[in-house]
Amino acid sequence: LLLENRMWATLENGGFDVHLQAQVELETGRVIGAEVLLRWHDPELGSVEPGRFIPIAEESGLILPLGDWVLARAMALLAEWRDDGMDHLRLAVNLSARQFSGGALLSRLDELLAEHGIDPARMELEITETAAMRDPENTRRLLLQLRARGFKLAIDDFGTGYSSLAYLKLFAIDRIKIDRGFVRDIETNPNDAAIVDATIGLAHALGLGVIAEGVETLAQWGFLRDRNSDEAQGYLFGRPMPAREFREFVRARA
Numbered sequence: 001l002l003l004e005n006r007m008w009a010t011l012e013n014g015g016f017d018v019h020l021q022a023q024v025e026l027e028t029g030r031v032i033g034a035e036v037l038l039r040w041h042d043p044e045l046g047s048v049e050p051g052r053f054i055p056i057a058e059e060s061g062l063i064l065p066l067g068d069w070v071l072a073r074a075m076a077l078l079a080e081w082r083d084d085g086m087d088h089l090r091l092a093v094n095l096s097a098r099q100f101s102g103g104a105l106l107s108r109l110d111e112l113l114a115e116h117g118i119d120p121a122r123m124e125l126e127i128t129e130t131a132a133m134r135d136p137e138n139t140r141r142l143l144l145q146l147r148a149r150g151f152k153l154a155i156d157d158f159g160t161g162y163s164s165l166a167y168l169k170l171f172a173i174d175r176i177k178i179d180r181g182f183v184r185d186i187e188t189n190p191n192d193a194a195i196v197d198a199t200i201g202l203a204h205a206l207g208l209g210v211i212a213e214g215v216e217t218l219a220q221w222g223f224l225r226d227r228n229s230d231e232a233q234g235y236l237f238g239r240p241m242p243a244r245e246f247r248e249f250v251r252a253r254a
């Protein structure tokens, strides 16, 4: 309850922040966008991990206003970038199950698009397969509506959730994010290598893009390049960093 109360106060005080982690084209390492990752530094508690506070936010319902704040922040960043000649970059935002089933998402996104004058193709919405499978029929409908708006859609943490491959043909998605748990031991664990290999093949056979998460080493990058994954994300290319730093990061590599 302490954390929950503290989070409400932080939200009211504008004390949450986001970091951006680069997403790169696999072949070249060129930055094509970033994932938006929520950060909370509390004056008394110090830095609190999203893995700790997001589950609490989800249980308490705080995730709805908090997730809304993240979406607004992402749209504002895209507007800044557009005005600054960085409009080729995409931002990926994580959606929680509650946001996704809440019913207010579509109208809120429409509002934000209009307010900031954003091309929805610049924004990718990530949902985990577990969240997607809570109510597959609702998910199917909402994804179609989001796609009709022009948003990009990705399945996060692919392969770790309670799900079925059948949804891949049921849902209108653009990209699969291979969970970093499969990437970590890709060079030493033949099972992980096989899973990653098969996932890339499956994605491509279905006409979907694929991004590998948690890429930390040149060897992992090489493995993924050999298998023709499309994109990658991980410490090798860049840690999550404040938005201002990310802008410099992109400039320095352009």
Ligand code: G
Binding pocket: 036, 037, 038, 049, 050, 051, 054, 067, 070, 094, 095, 096, 240
């Ligand atoms: O750096 P990392 O520790 O940021 O993120 C940990 C977890 O928190 C990830 O699973 C990520 O999906 C989740 N997460 C980070 N930011 C957000 C957010 O804005 N909304 C939601 N729902 N989850 C987030």
Ligand code: G
Binding pocket: 021, 037, 094, 156, 157, 180, 213, 214, 215, 216, 233, 234, 235, 236, 240
């Ligand atoms: O939404 P998702 O669970 O995919 O959030 C990405 C998480 O992965 C964040 O917690 C982020 O900090 C973390 N992360 C990003 N790149 C790497 C990496 O190269 N190695 C490890 N161990 N974690 C990473």
Ligand code: G
Binding pocket: 027, 028, 029, 218, 236, 237
């Ligand atoms: O190894 P070094 O610290 O210079 O790597 C910095 C960055 O340079 C890496 O994160 C990667 O983006 C890029 N890089 C490193 N090695 C290679 C390579 O073999 N091929 C390409 N295209 N880029 C590389």
Ligand code: MN
Binding pocket: 035, 094, 126, 156
């Ligand atoms: Mn994610």
Ligand code: NA
Binding pocket: 156, 157, 158, 177, 179, 180, 213
């Ligand atoms: Na993930």
